[in-house]
Amino acid sequence: MQISDLPYSDPGVPDARSGPRFLLWLGRNQIGGQLKSLAWGLLHFSSVAGLPYGVGYAVQAVVDRSGTRLAAAGGLIVLLGAAIALGDTMLHRTAVTNWITAAARVQQLLARRTAALGAALTRRVAAGEVVAVSTGDVEKIGWFVEALSRFAAAALTVVLVCVALVVYQPALGAVVAIGMPVLALAVLPLLPRATRRADHQREKAGRATELASDTVAGLRVLRGIGGEELFLDRYRRASQEVRKAAVRSARMWSLISAIQVLLPGLLLIVVVWYGVHLAREGRISVGELVTVYSAVMILNYPLRHFEEIAMAYSFSRPSAQRAARVLSLQRVTEPAGGLLDTTAPSGDLYDPATGVLAPAGLLTAVVCGDPDLAGRLADRLGGHPASTETGDAPNPDDTAAGDDEREAEKAGLPSVLLGGIPLDELPLDVARSVVLVQDKDPVLLSGTLAELLYVPSSGAVRPEDALAAAQCADVLDALAQSSLDEDPMSARITERGRSLSGGQRQRLALARSLVTDPEALVLDEPTSAVDSHTEARIAQGVRALRQGRTTVVLTSSPLLLDRADRVVFVQDGTAVAVGEHRELVRTEPRYRAVVTRETDAEAPAVRTGPRPASETGIEIDIEETA
Incomplete structure (x- = not known):
């Protein structure tokens, strides 16, 4: 595999059972590159190790006053020097290639796993840890892969x-042969x-990265509540813990480095002392003594790679463990036999776990008594529920006593059906094309507005129509003023849309979802950050644009509920009432309490007359009994 061939057409299926197994799997997939690097490393190191023989041969030629042998020794040294240069150059080239290709393979695997898990990823792994794995940990893993062939050659x-x-x-060779294994194994x-x-150290650094990522993501909220200094102090303490851990780690590695210098020095002293003794007795020549001495000196160079591989493995093993943990997460349990027909299904969207039914072609609003359930239900309707994810370590918070709902999820729930077909049995690309879920906090990537709206779509909805339905006229005016050519479509949007208000970001995200025009669109609180007048116009625009398409809106806003074809009320994880908004307000007290934010103490025993539009979205004459 060459750098020019990247990215991989298929990065493979990793062995994510543990960090060492993942490193071994990477090595097996790079056997060709490792063998090339090993061959060039052997040429380089053996040429370096051959220099002492050339030097000793030259010294003995001078002692014997032999010009011919001195010239031969000079030619040998020149040849070895050329081999050293060639071997070192190609060793560096192949080793770096191994590093880059291994890092690219890991990044592709992480990207695929992130795409497969979607929004469920950050519920199992902190966002900061995902960032740490895809940046610093990838570098550490690549370092070990790069150092492996150099160590083998050394x-x-x-x-x-x-x-x-x-x-x-x-005589002297036996001393070196006994001393070298001691040098290599002394630091074990x-x-x-x-x-x-x-x-x-890596654990502390990962926690600091997570804290920094979470703080930056919530910076706007922190500023609003005056919590900047509090979180800044927390990050300072986390940084100091990282510094202390790094100093402790560096002390141990400095001790190992000192031993790697001390012991070869002692071996040299022994070789010189014993060699001089042998030379005085005439058992070895001066050239042989110089050769052995130089060989021991030169061997310090390959011995340094023993320390490097130990450091590389120590730092890469926890990194590989974190990468393996992310790669081991699964979106769903794969069925024994998938559907042979991958044609995109159509029809009613139905969740057997809650009983929520969204008939095909209608706008269905879902009101949940538990706000947290709305997000989980949106994920389920999108085909990636949290209950079907698996990982190496369960979250102890998920098994808290009394949390029956999460316990039921852990036991596994039936898949959502689209047109009678389980979404879990569809290929991921097909499932994502037919059902689109917009979270309550959608993310806008940096780029122009045209790039933001350039998404896979049916072609039936134009960006202009989607922007109009989402009531983005004021957003377009603001973007036009910031654009050099006064074209809002070419205006730049900063990372996560930080230059826009919350309502503007929410409306642009809604327009992007409308452009996609999926068979079933699930919107989780799509208007929570806009005013009531804009919300009413958005409700009318979405209803008109999605005419004949299945749309599910999870909301408790009367303005949206009043324009829905049908409303489903979910209480304690089960659909308990279905009907129109005004009907449910009149007949279902629990629904009325959620929609109007009215407590039992505040509800009058009898009320006759029109209810304000702010409570119901319409004015109707009702008579209700508590």
């Missing part, structure tokens, strides 16, 4: 040099502690 070179020294000069007892400290 280890093989050390073994070959030790064997060669034993053959070349058995310290690695578990260094690894734990590195894990602790």
Whole structure:
């Protein structure tokens, strides 16, 4: 795999059972690149290790006053130098290629998993952790993949040099062959502690990143309630914990580095002392002593890669563990046999778990007695309920005593049906094309307004019509003033639409959803940030534009409810009443309490006469009994 071939057409199915297994899976998928890097590494390290022989041969030629052998030694050194340069260049090239391709594979896997999970991802994994995994953790994983082939080449070179020294000069070679394994293995007892400290540092850094991400996402709210200093102080404390953990980790790694310098120095002293003793006795020549001494000096270079691979693994293992945790999350349990016919279905949208039915071609409003249930119901209607996700570690908060609703979800709920076909059995791309869910807090990506509205669509709804239905005239005027050519479609929208008000962002997101024109559109509180007059016009515009299409609006706004073809009231996770808005206001006290925000103490025993439009969305004469 070359960099020019990226991205992967198929990044594969990762082994996400654990961090080490995920790293092993990455290595297996890069076996070709690793072998290339190993081959160039062997050329580089063996050429470096061959220099002492050339130097020793040259020294002995000078002692023997042999010009021919001195010239041969010079030619050998030049040849080895060229091999070192070529091997080092290609080793760096192939190792970096391995790093980039591994990082690209991990990022593609994370992107696919994020797309598959959708909004359910951030309910299982914090947004800051997702950011940390896709940035810093990918870099750490790539570092280990890059260092692996260099370490393998260095280890093989050390073994070959030790064997060669034993053959070349058995007396001194035996000392080196015994000392080198001691040097390589001396730091092993310290690695578990260094690894734990590195894990602790990465954990603290991940928490600080999560805190920073969450703080930035809620900065506008924090400013509104004056909580900036409080969260800033929390981030300062988290940063200091990261600094302390990093210092503790660095101390351990500095100790390992010191040992890696001290022990080779001691080995050199032993080699020189013993070699001089052998030379005085005439058992070895001066050139052989220089060769062995130089070889021990040169071997310090490949030995440094033992420390690098230990550091790379220590830092990449927790990163791989976090990546594996995200990749192990599943949107749904795959059915034993999927549908052979992947034609987009149509018809009624029905949730067997709650009994909510949205007939085809009608505008159905859903009112939930529990506000939290509305978001979960919207996710269910979109085909990605939280109850069907799996991961390596359940959230203990999900099993709190008395939380019967979440316990029922954990047990698994039946899939939502579209035209009688379970959404779980549809391929993901088909399910996403037929049912679109707009969250109550939709995200606007940075770019121009034209790019924002350039989404997959049926072509039946023009952007101009969608903007008009969402009542975006004032937004277009504001964007036109900020555009150089006074064309609102070319105006830039900042990240998450931060330059727009909450109502403007909400209306642009609604226009984007309307342009998509799916078979079934689910809107979760689409007008919560706009005034009542604009809300009434939006309700009329959505109803007109979605004529003949299935639309579900989760809301408690009387202005939207009054324009719905039918209203479903959900209490305690079950649809308990169905009808028109004015009918339910008159006949269902629980529904009336949710819609009008009226408590039992505030409700009069008998009320006769017109109810204000602010409460019901219309004026009707009613007579009600408490």
